[in-house]
Amino acid sequence: MATGRTHRPATRSRGIPEATVARLPLYLRALTALSERSVPTVSSEELAAAAGVNSAKLRKDFSYLGSYGTRGVGYDVEYLVYQISRELGLTQDWPVVIVGIGNLGAALANYGGFASRGFRVAALIDADPGLTGKPVAGIPVQHTDDLEKIIKDDRVSIGVIATPAGAAQQVCDRLVAAGVTSILNFAPTVLSVPDGVDVRKVDLSIELQILAFHEQRKSGEETAAGDGALPAAVTPRDDADQGPDGDVPAVMPA
């Protein structure tokens, strides 16, 4: 997983486990597609397949929202779309600011998937004076000096950080101080925030490293027990997987 919320051990106020919340958007997307095709009802089996999850898990997830299904028939698509949207808070409008309008920030600003749900890009903010006033995706970039005013005037509670890593914590602090209570961080840094502020992170580099780990695994071990997959068609390098204690070219601990 590319992200993770920061510490909130067992505060699950009333209901809905975190793992379920993370899947609701998945269900919602599948349901929206069905809705556009005017499909009236869907069984847990079908919907689960579309969302790529286990059907029992899906049913349990929905049971946290209430009993919205009809036995022998399935779930009413439109009704579920509404219920999940409401549960996720998508029936209201969420103004979002993007800070750091570089390569990534500009791509995010141009992203259509933003507005498709209740999210609206309220402002683009950058520290570069050369960018100030320049329109990106039809929205003029504003200078960091006005950050606090923008947050407060537009009552923004969600901020996206797309600045270099070095500036991320500072930007984060200013956002939080101005009233932002949810942050989506693309910079490769651990942000520290006060209690009550949620941080989720997206880290491309971490994702690739996790893939590399498994990729390396695939190259080694042919003798793993009962693997019915395709162990061929991989390119075994020289002699990868030299055991967990092969050579020791680096410094020794002591």
Add this chain to the structure above:
Amino acid sequence: MATGRTHRPATRSRGIPEATVARLPLYLRALTALSERSVPTVSSEELAAAAGVNSAKLRKDFSYLGSYGTRGVGYDVEYLVYQISRELGLTQDWPVVIVGIGNLGAALANYGGFASRGFRVAALIDADPGLTGKPVAGIPVQHTDDLEKIIKDDRVSIGVIATPAGAAQQVCDRLVAAGVTSILNFAPTVLSVPDGVDVRKVDLSIELQILAFHEQRKSGEETAAGDGALPAAVTPRDDADQGPDGDVPAVMPA
């Protein structure tokens, strides 16, 4: 979490839990920073703070790699950097292709964090003939027709999909057929792949929806038990949180 690997229930071949693998890059980043500051050793407590995790968890994570610490002193920074790099497979070179060079794909191509670890952008691929040959981040875009040849010639095993959702599954199928066994998917779709292929996804829209859920929670419930956080400074809308069965404006199931 923005992503998640696809089904591999309890295959954990020999050692290292998935949750630990996902944290290794975090440790590595913190350790690299220490290394650049020429810090020789670090305690689990310090490193855990830098990585934003619990120190016991960090020690247990490291225990899966072997006993690389010295009691009373801590961990040797350089040595750990090497061990984790090797475990993650970063001591070798990983050629990566990016498919779909639009807003996002171009931003990814320009991203410096790619090469910083062992990842190298081997090729940029797009279906738009108008893009073919045009350099992005110094690399000329190649046409989708040559996808199979590129994958095979460069022995690419990791692919990044940044095409529109509608094309993602098709692109995925071609990548897999050509020999790619790890995919990082930015398109908002569930990809289905054969066993032995790893998929991780990054979905901005899902992240925002999860944040919105918690944001909505913060606006409601003042009376939640023992919350020492800052329940003030939020803008309570009209009367959000109308119970799980408040009004029912949408269609009824039956």
Add this chain to the structure above:
DNA sequence: CCATCTTTGTGCACGCGTTCACAAAGACAT
């Protein structure tokens, strides 16, 4: 009204991940 068939909702067991707490290991000073 009854029988049958489909599909939900959930009790239950199991495994993974997290965290506490502490014994043992080793550095360091005397």
Add this chain to the structure above:
DNA sequence: ATGTCTTTGTGAACGCGTGCACAAAGATGG
């Protein structure tokens, strides 16, 4: 050499998430 002090490595308990399996609910047809 011995004692003290720091910090690791891990045993054990706990909670969360997952998935099986099934009883109950309700639709549908006769």
